[in-house]
Amino acid sequence: MSDDCIFCSIVAGDIPARTVYETDDVLAFLDANPLARGHTLVIPKSHARHVGDLGSELASAVFDAVAELTPRIQEAVDADAANVGINDGEAAGQEIPHVHAHVVPRFEGDGGSPIHAVAGRRPDLSDEELDAVADEIADATGA
Ligand code: 5GP
Numbered sequence: 812m813s814d815d816c817i818f819c820s821i822v823a824g825d826i827p828a829r830t831v832y833e834t835d836d837v838l839a840f841l842d843a844n845p846l847a848r849g850h851t852l853v854i855p856k857s858h859a860r861h862v863g864d865l866g867s868e869l870a871s872a873v874f875d876a877v878a879e880l881t882p883r884i885q886e887a888v889d890a891d892a893a894n895v896g897i898n899d900g901e902a903a904g905q906e907i908p909h910v911h912a913h914v915v916p917r918f919e920g921d922g923g924s925p926i927h928a929v930a931g932r933r934p935d936l937s938d939e940e941l942d943a944v945a946d947e948i949a950d951a952t953g954a
Pocket residue numbers: 817826828829840841842843844845852897898904905906907908
């Protein structure tokens with residue numbers, strides 16, 4: 812628990828939220844400023860800022876919840892699809908420093924965009940550059 816974290820305060824019950832799902836490790840509640848009907852946030856109950864800070868058990872628990880909830884949310888609000896995403900870090904748009912997955916229901920003709928719209932200018936990478944990037948990431952992951 813982090814003292815000045817809004818989502819920790821929601822977990823503690825100090826700030827009200829429209830909870831839609833809860834397990835020992837995970838809480839899901841409606842986003843207070845929804846991008847769509849049914850926009851839901853899925854969070855680990857214990858405080859972690861970045862996805863990389865989650866241990867594997869908690870990471871699994873969060874993604875299990877996302878996988879279980881996404882079709883149920885869609886059904887509940889009669890959506891046609893959903894975007895699932897995490898803003899991981901300030902430069903990516905993370906405003907609340909407690910990991911949360913957004914589940915945003917999508918509707919035919921809602922005027923929204925695919926998740927590809929979140930990034931800035933697309934880089935124009937040659938095959939050699941793509942090979943080098945793949946090598947760098949593979950090295951970093953120990954693959
Ligand atoms: P981020 O930009 O960090 O990925 O998203 C934070 C999300 O949390 C935003 O969509 C915002 O509307 C939502 N949010 C911020 N404060 C509260 C709150 O106190 N309660 C709830 N339910 N959602 C919040």
